[in-house]
Amino acid sequence: TCALPICVAGAPELHAGSFIDVEFPTPLNNKNTGAPFKDSASGRYIIINAKHSIVADGRRGFFYETTFEAVTDSFAAS
Numbered sequence: 001t002c003a004l005p006i007c008v009a010g011a012p013e014l015h016a017g018s019f020i021d022v023e024f025p026t027p028l029n030n031k032n033t034g035a036p037f038k039d040s041a042s043g044r045y046i047i048i049n050a051k052h053s054i055v056a057d058g059r060r061g062f063f064y065e066t067t068f069e070a071v072t073d074s075f076a077a078s
Contacts, residue, residue, distance in 0.1 A: 003048060003049075003069040003070070003071050004022070004045065004069065004070050004071065004072075005067070005068075005069050006022075006067070006068055006069075006070065007065055007066070007067045008065065008066050008067075008068075009063075009064070009065060009066070010052065010063070010064030010065055010066050011066045012052065012066075014047055014050050014066050014068055015047065015050050016047055016048055016049055016050055017046070017047065018046070018047045018050075019044060019045070019046055019047075020044070020045050020046075020047060020070060021043070021044055021045075022041075022042055022043065022044075022045050022070070023042045024041050024042045043072055044072060045070035045071060045072045046070060046071060046072070047068045047069070047070045048069050048070065048071055049068060049069040050066060050067070050068040050069075051066070051067045051068070052064070052065075052066050053065050053066075053067070
């Protein structure tokens, strides 16, 4: 398995051991009607590492972000 690095707006509920559902966008979903296509890497992942940070935005402000790594041992059925 390969660790997937992701950075999101601050999410204190994300920590090592949490399960998340990841849905990757595909070019096939752009401007199509009907059921969306699902990328084969989309599915259930487990977070193996999480880092919560307060980061300066360069305009005298700050924002909260969460960076985490997640892995899966399977892929969604296509």
